[in-house]
Each structure stands twice: as C-alpha cells, then as structure tokens.
Amino acid sequence: MPIELYYWPDIQGRGEFIRLALEAADADYIDVARSKPGLPALFDLLQSTAIDQPPFAPPIVKVDGLVLAQVANILLYLGPQLGLAPTDEAGKFWAHQCQLTIADLVSEVHDTHHPVGGGLYYGEQKAEALRYAVAFRSERLPKFLNYFESILERNPAGDTCLIGDRLSYVDLSMFQMIAGLIYAFPKAMARVGVQVPRLLALHDRVALVPNVTRYLRSTRRLAPNNDDIWRHYPELDD
C-alpha cells in the first residue's frame, strides 16, 4: 500500500519537506492532489467529519492506517521506516528538535511577506512586510543560520551531516530551507552565507544524493514561485 501525501499541488511549501524524504528514500508514495484524485481529495480530507483524529492543515500523510499531520510529526513517524533517522532514542529526539527549529524558521520566512495575516494578499500588507523583513534579515536569519552552522561544527561525527554521520530527514529539510532562502533573499544570503560555509556545503552535497538529483530534475519538483513560502520580492531583500 503506497504512502499517500496530501498537499497543495502548486507549491513546494511545507509539503516539500515530506516530498524530499519520500523521494530520497525512493519510497512508494502518491502525491494525491497532483495525481488522478486531484485537489478535491485534499479538500474532502480536510472537511471530513468521519476522522476521529482530524488534521488542522496540510501536509497530511496517510500511512499504516494513520492520518498524520504537522511536518515534524510526519517525519518523526516516517524517518525510521525510510532509513532517514537515527536509530537510537537520543538521536531521534535530537533530530526531531532540529526539525522543529527548522519549522520555526519556516514560519518566520512566511511572515516576511505575510506579517499581518494569511487572509490578506501581500499587496495589502506590504508596508508591514518591508518592516518585518528588515528585522528578519538583520537579526533572525543570521541567528538561525549560525545556530545550524554550529550544529554541523559541533557534530562529533563530523560536519558532513547535521545528525550523526548518515543522511537524515533533517539534512533534506535543511537543503530545502537553504534553497528556498537563496531563491527568496539572494542578496541577504550572499551576505550571511559567508558566515555559514558548512551549511552551504551541506546544501550542495544533498543536491548530489542520486535520488535527490533525480527528483530535482523531474517534473515532480515544482518550481519556486511567489505563491510559496519562499517568495522572491526584491524589495524585501537587502
């Protein structure tokens, strides 16, 4: 039975963290809203009153008879079966903790263009976005990236991977984050990037993992765009 992923069909978004893990593991999965059932299947799932354990928002994964939501929770579940998580208990919690901190950064990236609320268009909150983005680029972005750089630097198993010495879902998520940030804030990333060489090298290394390369070159990998979390509005960059 293939794993079913339910996510918006036109953006990378939060779903991409799940797609990358499934693709890197060459898992048997269906991206439902981009397959034959299409977007209505996602809406049906979100609106179903028959689910005892309803999801709040996509991405949602159906696996082993469970309906799981929240990116980090999904990866906590799938990681071991995809061979993309540490096998020891301490390592599992550490990987999950890192994933949750990546999730915090995702929210802040989203808020650079939607600081007032998701119900309004960017154009309706551009003044606030300009102000938010200044604080994001000068304080938050360097703080988060230097933090993740320090994880690579301190990893007793070396700076090839974030967790231990084997590719994990956290490395894949970090690849996505760095790729998204370079798309959205090329100038700020050129500035901050010099402080985090290990993170940039990790990004480049993950892109060369054969299953990842194959995915990135396929039509399954959606192009970045300005309906996504990582948006390129030059006025929000350095």
Place this chain on the structure above:
Amino acid sequence: MPIELYYWPDIQGRGEFIRLALEAADADYIDVARSKPGLPALFDLLQSTAIDQPPFAPPIVKVDGLVLAQVANILLYLGPQLGLAPTDEAGKFWAHQCQLTIADLVSEVHDTHHPVGGGLYYGEQKAEALRYAVAFRSERLPKFLNYFESILERNPAGDTCLIGDRLSYVDLSMFQMIAGLIYAFPKAMARVGVQVPRLLALHDRVALVPNVTRYLRSTRRLAPNNDDIWRHYPELDD
C-alpha cells in the same frame, strides 16, 4: 536526580507547558532560573559551546543525561515517564500532533503584540499589532478553537479529555492556552467561547485536578503579565 527546567523566571511563557506537566505529575524537578543557581545558569546553558546538541531557545530540560529543547519535543519525551501520554504508538503521535498545533497557536498569540519582530517593543509596532489582532480575533482564533472543540467532540472515548480518556500533557497545555486567551482577550473569548463549550469545560476540569489546583495556588505559579506571551492590551481585544 531531579529533572532540571531552564526557562525565563518572570513569565509563564512557553515554559508553563512544561511546568504544568511536571506539577500535575508531582515530579521531582528544579525550576533552575527561579532557584538558587538563578538566571545566570540559563544564560550559561544558552551560551555554552561544550554542548554537542545545543538548544536554540528556552524552555530547555535536562533529564536522563539529555539536554532537550522545543516544548513539544520535551513533552514527547517526558509525557510517558510522567504518566501523561498515551501508551500506544498511534496515541503518542496523535497527542504530539495536537501539541504541535497548540504551538502554532502560541506563535500566533505572540504575534498579536509582536507582528514585526521580537527585537522591538510593543509600542514600536502597535499600528501593525492592531491590524494583526483584527485578523487573529476574527479568523484564526475561532478556527483554532473550533478545531480543538471538534477533537473533544469526536473523541471516541468521550469529551472529558482531548486524547483518550486519561489526562495528558495536551489537556494541561490546552488549559494553559484557554487561561491565557481569557486573560489576553476577555471580550473575544466571551464571544468565541460560546462556540466551544467543551474546551471551556476542559479548562475548568483541569484546574480542579488536585496537583494542578495546588500548583495554581502556590507561589510557583507566576501571575500573567504584559511581558508574557498572553498579554492584555485592551486595544487588541474586541
């Protein structure tokens, strides 16, 4: 060896989700920054370069030789040993998923008074806060609360608890969220509250759990205040 909690000593904040679980379980713990080692011990921990697995931000818990951060991650670890989590695998992931959705709501509550950035005072972003709060009260708050109400309503074990039929860390966190929201947005909560009677009843029931009542009446429970996540600024309420 007591569990050590490291969190800001003057606010409930995100640390309160951990404090409530420890108190409800009558666990042997030290709230380090509020005890003899004091706040410097928290800063030492945050600035230490000797930790292979550094925390990004408080709350932080030292337990079983681990240094854990991220509220939901800490509760995922502590829940089973405190007897405050389901014992089956599916239940554990469901409880964790709910906790992560509570965490999302915590961030949005925080952003009602800090929509531009944590590095600026409220007074420096009041115009943006007024706008954010309108969308929060009219859309996000009802959406989140009706979602959690539906979890109680759909729980096959009844609407006494969010997860199964035993008190869990998710119920304790929901108590804290409702208490904070009533403090911060009394008028909006009077309006939205009528839609979520099960959630309000859960809040009242949790407050009567003997260990919780004892904690709430003790000096260990900090008073809500306007340095916290849940702040009462009348201009941000209905």
